[in-house]
Amino acid sequence: MLRFLLFFFLLIASAWGAEKKIPILCYHRFGPEVADSMTIKNSAFAEQLAWLKANGYTVIPLDTAMRHLKGEVKPIPAKPVVITVDDGHKSVYSDMAPLVKQYKIPVTLFVYPSAISNAKYAMSWEQLRELETTKLFRVESHTYWHPNFNHEKKKLSAAEYEKFVDKQLAGAKKKLEERMGHEVKYLAWVFGIYDDELERKAAQAGYVSALTIDRAHASSAKKMTSQPRYMVVDRHDLKAFARMVDGTEDRMPPSKKEVIRY
Numbered sequence: 293m294l295r296f297l298l299f300f301f302l303l304i305a306s307a308w309g310a311e312k313k314i315p316i317l318c319y320h321r322f323g324p325e326v327a328d329s330m331t332i333k334n335s336a337f338a339e340q341l342a343w344l345k346a347n348g349y350t351v352i353p354l355d356t357a358m359r360h361l362k363g364e365v366k367p368i369p370a371k372p373v374v375i376t377v378d379d380g381h382k383s384v385y386s387d388m389a390p391l392v393k394q395y396k397i398p399v400t401l402f403v404y405p406s407a408i409s410n411a412k413y414a415m416s417w418e419q420l421r422e423l424e425t426t427k428l429f430r431v432e433s434h435t436y437w438h439p440n441f442n443h444e445k446k447k448l449s450a451a452e453y454e455k456f457v458d459k460q461l462a463g464a465k466k467k468l469e470e471r472m473g474h475e476v477k478y479l480a481w482v483f484g485i486y487d488d489e490l491e492r493k494a495a496q497a498g499y500v501s502a503l504t505i506d507r508a509h510a511s512s513a514k515k516m517t518s519q520p521r522y523m524v525v526d527r528h529d530l531k532a533f534a535r536m537v538d539g540t541e542d543r544m545p546p547s548k549k550e551v552i553r554y
């Protein structure tokens with residue numbers, strides 16, 4: 293019996309050791325009030341950061357997490373979590389950054405170059421560069437102009453679509469590298485849309501990894517071109533937030549009705 297238990301324990305332990313898993317969070321906008329479904333209240337975000345700290349979590353850079361999943365970086369803190377923000381909204385600069393600086397946590401910003409220093413809601417190149425000087429923020433790619441690949445695929449011929457995808461993936465990478473002055477290694481799929489062809493194109497364009505919003509832990513057992521994230525919005529209370537980072541939601545996903553996809 294004892295021998296059986298020991299065998300069972302070793303089996304579980306080796307299975308655990310084999311698969312590396314890390315929760316990656318995805319935010320969009322911040323503000324004193326909830327202006328829309330994509331905005332999280334500053335106070336709620338502050339509460340989440342305090343909760344992470346109080347519960348022994350360490351926010352690690354996306355690059356460290358991805359390299360760990362690939363077996364390049366070990367060890368990492370026992371309770372790691374990654375924070376990412378999509379779209380480059382100006383409230384990242386005005387509302388999120390003060391909290392990031394207070395807690396000294398690394399944050400990855402997925403932005404699309406067509407909006408930067410252009411769209412009213414977006415940050416400027418100067419603001420992005422200023423955030424990077426803190427060494428807490430890192431800018432990565434969210435395609436060139438945030439298209440819906442499903443719509444474009446229907447509209448365009450096969451050859452046109454291929455060119456379009458190249459512009460959105462390789463073109464965005466090149467533009468961001470020029471503007472930010474550093475290598476761009478990561479991509480966040482827009483609207484969470486991706487397929488085998490897009491994943492192949494992302495790898496071809498030189499991205500180390502691409503991220504979805506499929507609500508699960510990123511894992512060494514998953515493809516690097518479709519590593520999942522949890523989108524966090526204001527209606528997630530601390531209990532729901534804890535379920536994301538502690539892996540409960542990954543093991544027991546909520547019903548389809550409960551899942552928010554954008």
Ligand SMILES: [Zn+2]
Nearest residue numbers: 378379482483
């Ligand atoms: Zn987006």
